[in-house]
Amino acid sequence: MTQYSAFNLELREGIAHVQINRPEKINAMNAAFWTEIRDIFIWIEETPEVRVVVLSAVGKHFSSGIDLMYLAQVGAQLGKEVGRNARTLKRKIEELQSSFNAVDECSKPVLAAIQGYCLGGAIDLISACDMRYSTIDAQFAIKEVDMGMAADVGTLQRLPHIIGDGMMRELAYTGRTVLGDEAHRIGLVNSTFIDQEELMGGVFNIARTIAEKSxxxxxxxxxxxxxxxxxxxxxxxxxxxxxxxxxxxxxxxxxxxxxxxxxxxxxxxx
Missing domain, CATH: 1.10.12.10 (Lyase 2-enoyl-coa Hydratase, Chain  A, domain 2)
Structure with a gap:
């Protein structure tokens, strides 16, 4: 197992297991998260032994989204001039987008295993995966609207292809929470499991089946x-x-x- 600052990475039987590993911070996405996930998926792309990827998280929750401390650090870089601030922010947003583009553009299938909170930026992340699976009590929400902003790292672009335009708009405009059973019903997840142990067992069974194929x-x-x-x-x-x-x-x-x-x-x- 390779351990990064924000991730664990393990390759076994053709399956790369990528785990977000900040459980004490509800797996919030800090500065290291955004650079490390790019590096990990570059490695996955360049490693022929990897046939399929399982993306999960350590602890009770998948992820609470972007780390607010990280947002504060970005805000501290801004000055008083609107034009220059806009250029700085655009570059930063495009940098974050590239992290989840690396997941979306990976040539190997990526299966997300989700438990607990999956909020804000975490929705952007799972939208970039091929398939999603969750526990029955998982909680999904596009929280950006409650922070006074529009989601900008892929949710609004990818999610309509997963759950349809109307449902995506409802979730984006209201910020309401969707539990596992509704997530399954609207097609956000392929299936749900009773608890995290069953979730991981079920997702790895699917991953092993894919890994056996050409x-x-x-x-x-x-x-x-x-x-x-x-x-x-x-x-x-x-x-x-x-x-x-x-x-x-x-x-x-x-x-x-x-x-x-x-x-x-x-x-x-x-």
Whole structure:
């Protein structure tokens, strides 16, 4: 296990387990969090042994969102001149966006396991993941509106593709709390679990299933799904035709077909 200031990182059986590790601060996102998550996902992208990622958190809560002390530090950098302040703030917001872009753009599937609070910036984070799972008593809220601001690190851009435009607007405008059962009903999470132990067991079972598949097939599927979020059906069909004109020549196809015919478990290279 590799331990960062704000994270734990472990690779086992093709699964990279990334844990937010600030339980004494309700896993609030401090300065180290934003730089370390970028570094971790660069490592994940560059490490062929990683087939799938599980993102979770140590303690009772997933995350209370951005650390208010960190916001105060950013505020202390501002002066009296509006134009220069705007440039400083825009650069900082784009820097934070890049941290969750690294999660969204990761070629390996990312599964979020959520318990307790998942507030503010934590919604931005899980919106960048492929799938989300939670305990039944998890609490989700887009809290930025209660702080007098609009969410600016990905929630308003990614969440409509997950729960639909109308529901996203309701949550963004009201800041109300959604519990696990409602989160499941609106599609924010794929399924819920009784407690954190069952949650982690269930999510790792799904991760192990994904890790056994052809990484060419899994990562190609993710690339196509991400592409379709921002393109037409015609664009997507053209892209998959071009993509598979190369990828169907992979030995993974032969291995999968042979295993299927012989009723054996296929084994794929990283």
């Amino acid at each position: 990484p060419i097939a899994v990562q190609g599927s993710k690339e196509m799904i991400r592409y379709m979020r921002d393109h037409s059906i015609a664009d997507g069909l053209n892209y998959i035709a071009t993509w598979n004109s190369v990828m169907l020549q992979s030995e993974d196809l032969r291995i999968a077909m042979t295993a299927h015919m012989s009723k054996k478990q296929p084994e794929f290279k990283d």
